[in-house]
Amino acid sequence: MRKIIHIDMDAFFASVEQRENKTLRGKPIVVGGQADKRGVVATASYEARKFGIHSAMATSRAIKLCPELIVVKPNFPLYRDISNQVKEIFLSHSEMVEPVSIDEAYIDVTDCLHNKGSATLIAKSILKEITAKTELTASAGVSFNKFLAKYASDINKPAGIYTVLPDDAKQILSQLDIIKFHGIGPATAKKLKSIGIYNGADLKSANLIELREKIGKSADFYYNLANGNDDRLVKSERRRKSVASETTFLVNIADYYELESRLLLLLKEAVKILAHKDLLAKTITVKIKFSDFKIKTKSYTEKLNTLDYESSELIARYLLRQFEFKKSVRLAGISFSNLIKKSEYKEVQKRLFR
Ligand code: TTP
Ligand code: MG
Numbered sequence: 001m002r003k004i005i006h007i008d009m010d011a012f013f014a015s016v017e018q019r020e021n022k023t024l025r026g027k028p029i030v031v032g033g034q035a036d037k038r039g040v041v042a043t044a045s046y047e048a049r050k051f052g053i054h055s056a057m058a059t060s061r062a063i064k065l066c067p068e069l070i071v072v073k074p075n076f077p078l079y080r081d082i083s084n085q086v087k088e089i090f091l092s093h094s095e096m097v098e099p100v101s102i103d104e105a106y107i108d109v110t111d112c113l114h115n116k117g118s119a120t121l122i123a124k125s126i127l128k129e130i131t132a133k134t135e136l137t138a139s140a141g142v143s144f145n146k147f148l149a150k151y152a153s154d155i156n157k158p159a160g161i162y163t164v165l166p167d168d169a170k171q172i173l174s175q176l177d178i179i180k181f182h183g184i185g186p187a188t189a190k191k192l193k194s195i196g197i198y199n200g201a202d203l204k205s206a207n208l209i210e211l212r213e214k215i216g217k218s219a220d221f222y223y224n225l226a227n228g229n230d231d232r233l234v235k236s237e238r239r240r241k242s243v244a245s246e247t248t249f250l251v252n253i254a255d256y257y258e259l260e261s262r263l264l265l266l267l268k269e270a271v272k273i274l275a276h277k278d279l280l281a282k283t284i285t286v287k288i289k290f291s292d293f294k295i296k297t298k299s300y301t302e303k304l305n306t307l308d309y310e311s312s313e314l315i316a317r318y319l320l321r322q323f324e325f326k327k328s329v330r331l332a333g334i335s336f337s338n339l340i341k342k343s344e345y346k347e348v349q350k351r352l353f354r
Contacts, residue, residue, distance in 0.1 A: 010158035246333025281336035
């Protein structure tokens, strides 16, 4: 039996904007295009959703529904940074992480030993960590396959967790409207309804041959879903190329020593991830994004050995001094690359010194 967690950030773009700008908190806002430019809503804050406003709605229509609505332009680079930051949290719990969109990912924790191996407890600590590091909330779904995990993450939104245990799956699936099944869109739903299939129970007791005739090859996949079988794996990205820890500051930093101390905290975090993954690194990179959004990086590569913690700290300080600070700093990051597994490294050393 696999243990899969699906995590999805709450009102993602809107929550980020409310985090960045205090005056937007508790107010109906949307992130998206301007009404006079025929823009559409990318997402709405929970306060705005009460007015019936949702993603993909024309902004002009949203304003009609809620005249005091505040429309904020999207800041994609920031959303991307946060998305990466959250991904690092997932990777510190399991190597099997599959991001599906900017604010959503599957994590396979079947082999995780923390929290007594309880996927629900792991999900809880991931949510806590996300909020501690980003001041944003996410919701989690936990189950034994991807479909049910994703279904579950929506149940207790925002900032909630829901676990679908094998014993409860049958009941949930049988009552589920077919439109909620992964991959079934309006066209397929219409065809299914024409042969009397409205929910999971109907799908489960359907005649598979008739089902194939009606909707083609995908019939088997949906039929299996309705029976609680979803073999889709959590596809983790290939072997890690780097380990990074970075953060966008709430307020831009102009003081060098404050920046240095924040950078050293990030270094500690990145080193922790390296140790946790049993990795060693040869290259360390410091990344700085200035208030004008220009990004600069400085790197150092250890030719013969791998970096250790003490030298990494000295090098990080040294690299930071190489930047020209004419503007305040919006984001700082540390990354390690040229990675090698500790066990493999020992092998190489043995061969060298034999
Ligand atoms: P979602 O996870 O679908 O929505 P959400 O995070 O805003 O809200 P929820 O709490 O219900 O999960 O999408 C994530 C982000 O993707 C969303 O914040 C904005 C963007 N997005 C669009 O730009 N256009 C769209 O049509 C949708 C659905 C999302
Ligand atoms: Mg979301």
